Amino acid sequence: MSKKPIFQPNPEFSKTARIKNMDEYYALQNKAIEDYEVFWGGYAKEKLDWMEPFDTVLDESKFPFVQWFNGGKLNVSSQCIDRHLDTRGEKTAILFEGDRGDIQKITYNALSKNVNKFANLLKEDLGVTKGDRVVIYMPMIPEAAYAMLACARIGAIHSIVFGGFSSEALKDRIEDAQAKVVITADGAFRKTKPYMLKPVVDAAITKDSSIEKVLVVERNNEEVTWVEGRDVSYTALIKNKSDICEAEVMDAEDPLFLLYTSGSTGKPKGVQHNSAGYILWAQMTMEWVFDVKEEDTFWCTADVGWITGHTYIVYGPLAMGATTVMFEGVITYPDAGRPWKMVQEHKINQFYTAPTAIRVLHKMGENEPKNYDLSSLNVLGTVGEPIDPPAWKWYYEQVGNSTCAIVDTYWQTETGGHIISPLPGATPIKPACATFPVPGIMAEILDPKTGKKVANGESGYMCITRPWPSMIRGVWGDEERFITSYFGDVVKDGKPVYFTGDGANYDEDGYITITGRTDDVINVSGHRMGTAEVEAAIKKHNNVAEVAVVGKPHALKGEGIFAYVVLKSDSVEDEALEKKAINGVIKTEIGSIALCDAMVFVSGLPKTRSGKIMRRILRSIAKGEAITQDISTLEDPSVVAQISKMVNG
Numbered sequence: 126m127s128k129k130p131i132f133q134p135n136p137e138f139s140k141t142a143r144i145k146n147m148d149e150y151y152a153l154q155n156k157a158i159e160d161y162e163v164f165w166g167g168y169a170k171e172k173l174d175w176m177e178p179f180d181t182v183l184d185e186s187k188f189p190f191v192q193w194f195n196g197g198k199l200n201v202s203s204q205c206i207d208r209h210l211d212t213r214g215e216k217t218a219i220l221f222e223g224d225r226g227d228i229q230k231i232t233y234n235a236l237s238k239n240v241n242k243f244a245n246l247l248k249e250d251l252g253v254t255k256g257d258r259v260v261i262y263m264p265m266i267p268e269a270a271y272a273m274l275a276c277a278r279i280g281a282i283h284s285i286v287f288g289g290f291s292s293e294a295l296k297d298r299i300e301d302a303q304a305k306v307v308i309t310a311d312g313a314f315r316k317t318k319p320y321m322l323k324p325v326v327d328a329a330i331t332k333d334s335s336i337e338k339v340l341v342v343e344r345n346n347e348e349v350t351w352v353e354g355r356d357v358s359y360t361a362l363i364k365n366k367s368d369i370c371e372a373e374v375m376d377a378e379d380p381l382f383l384l385y386t387s388g389s390t391g392k393p394k395g396v397q398h399n400s401a402g403y404i405l406w407a408q409m410t411m412e413w414v415f416d417v418k419e420e421d422t423f424w425c426t427a428d429v430g431w432i433t434g435h436t437y438i439v440y441g442p443l444a445m446g447a448t449t450v451m452f453e454g455v456i457t458y459p460d461a462g463r464p465w466k467m468v469q470e471h472k473i474n475q476f477y478t479a480p481t482a483i484r485v486l487h488k489m490g491e492n493e494p495k496n497y498d499l500s501s502l503n504v505l506g507t508v509g510e511p512i513d514p515p516a517w518k519w520y521y522e523q524v525g526n527s528t529c530a531i532v533d534t535y536w537q538t539e540t541g542g543h544i545i546s547p548l549p550g551a552t553p554i555k556p557a558c559a560t561f562p563v564p565g566i567m568a569e570i571l572d573p574k575t576g577k578k579v580a581n582g583e584s585g586y587m588c589i590t591r592p593w594p595s596m597i598r599g600v601w602g603d604e605e606r607f608i609t610s611y612f613g614d615v616v617k618d619g620k621p622v623y624f625t626g627d628g629a630n631y632d633e634d635g636y637i638t639i640t641g642r643t644d645d646v647i648n649v650s651g652h653r654m655g656t657a658e659v660e661a662a663i664k665k666h667n668n669v670a671e672v673a674v675v676g677k678p679h680a681l682k683g684e685g686i687f688a689y690v691v692l693k694s695d696s697v698e699d700e701a702l703e704k705k706a707i708n709g710v711i712k713t714e715i716g717s718i719a720l721c722d723a724m725v726f727v728s729g730l731p732k733t734r735s736g737k738i739m740r741r742i743l744r745s746i747a748k749g750e751a752i753t754q755d756i757s758t759l760e761d762p763s764v765v766a767q768i769s770k771m772v773n774g
């Protein structure tokens with residue numbers, strides 16, 4: 126490992142930061158180590174408004190099914206709205222910028238009214254009650270946030286499906302959750318073409334669907350088909366709703382939402398997050414990792430369809446009473462200066478995005494940041510995949526003017542909030558390095574064989590050795606899968622520990638660098654994609670006999686999708702056409718986000734005698750590496766040379 130340069134936190138920033146130096150960091154972390162329950166119980170009391178106090182902090186008796194703050198009652202929408210009304214009712218809660226530059230400033234008072242009306246609509250017109258699942262398939266408009274908070278208010282469990290997923294993917298998620306209602310929009314404004322959502326919903330709801338009603342928010346007013354008795358108009362119904370809706374009294378451990386994510390099988394998992402623990406950590410990481418102050422404006426560019434959008438556009442910022450920016454459009458439209466123009470105009474203080482976006486902005490507009498006044502910025506965040514040093518450098522120097530902290534936040538859908546990250550006023554940062562666990566998080570790199578913490582300079586599996594408040598509570602409808610997915614691989618001191626699926630290393634100073642997935646999950650533009658899921662889609666094409674999908678490094682996306690396909694027919698007339706058709710099936714089954722960057726037709730796949738596909742070999746070939754693995758145990762070693770020749774000449 127080469128020595129990385131170290132950048133000290135900006136002393137001006139540290140002066141007013143919540144955690145000002147590493148001594149304070151270690152003091153906090155030691156407090157958590159010494160008495161975990163006192164640590165978390167203290168913050169739960171201080172940070173949350175309880176309707177009834179909790180009796181116990183952590184119940185691990187049914188580990189890995191754990192419970193936090195049992196006996197406590199609260200409502201997450203009240204945490205995000207009601208408790209701010211006395212002190213900051215007229216403060217902007219959501220600052221919305223549409224694709225075409227239209228702006229809405231929604232105060233906490235207005236947010237309260239909108240969410241209460243929405244909650245009444247869900248109850249009165251759609252028959253939604255506590256515990257029902259509601260699928261949200263929405264563009265990035267304020268109504269998406271209202272929908273989430275309205276569900277939370279009445280105790281319904283939302284499951285947001287990212288707007289880029291196809292009708293088949295949406296259908297699978299609706300079915301798995303047995304959702305009663307879908308909330309969608311006609312479409313949205315994105316670049317020049319209308320971006321439509323309602324037709325996708327229509328295709329996803331077949332006769333035997335659990336869906337009873339579809340609520341359609343009118344955004345772009347494009348014409349859409351209407352199913353009488355099923356589809357209802359938001360504009361028509363919301364007008365007559367009362368803006369008072371009492372918040373449902375929820376148990377600390379009542380489910381708040383499901384969010385489907387990819388794993389190593391073909392079927393996505395419904396990651397379940399519950400109320401109190403999730404909202405506590407969402408708020409605390411806003412305070413510690415972004416150090417957002419009362420007067421600040423915070424912008425996270427994620428989509429609400431991903432966990433980043435849940436925690437750092439809606440729940441975290443609103444729980445702490447911040448101003449959160451929500452952007453409908455595409456950050457490179459009309460040009461790669463768009464985000465910097467927005468930073469200047471809205472005087473944004475913290476900007477949070479993904480490495481893939483940084484690479485695209487760098488490539489398309491290297492000098493664009495210079496054209497704008499970015500002096501309001503103080504913290505820059507990145508998330509979703511390991512950031513490469515050149516992207517980090519440009520972000521630090523050109524966007525951050527070498528004075529902003531960069532927080533490389535490592536976490537995942539299952540962790541609910543940040544797990545490993547620099548703290549902007551305290552941590553001396555190294556480029557492209559997630560650094561240390563956030564206070565309270567017991568994260569360690571373990572040797573998968575011995576379960577022991579690896580030494581500095583060594584690598585292993587990124588694990589979390591104690592439950593934390595915003596930890597995944599289960600995989601919807603599949604207890605067994607929850608246990609085997611996360612607690613099957615690493616055992617420490619005789620006890621299974623949570624394994625993230627990522628590899629990592631400690632450098633000579635004990636800094637953590639995340640190196641990427643150790644399983645068959647690839648990371649395309651910061652989106653998690655199961656190779657098995659893509660393979661299952663490709664297999665639906667009627668001329669496909671066998672397929673193996675691997676990740677291949679990609680300059681902008683981080684990883685691209687590389688498919689090795691064995692066709693049923695001996696030959697095809699037009700290879701390009703056949704590849705297009707196969708990609709077409711992927712688009713229908715999953716969505717454009719899973720399209721293959723490269724595809725080769727091969728005569729066979731490298732398999733062991735027991736029939737297991739040797740993906741490691743396929744990954745090496747895709748990267749153009751020489752094959753150094755022992756291939757003598759393969760069923761037919763000659764396919765390796767054949768494939769390698771096809772791909773690399």
Ligand code: WT7
Binds near residue numbers: 433533
């Ligand atoms: C996977 C989780 C967390 C919200 C966005 C993605 C990778 C995430 C980093 C980072 C290196 C990272 C991991 C992780 N990842 N952040 N800062 N450095 N890798 O959520 O879809 O659940 O994906 O993204 O591989 O396991 P997700």
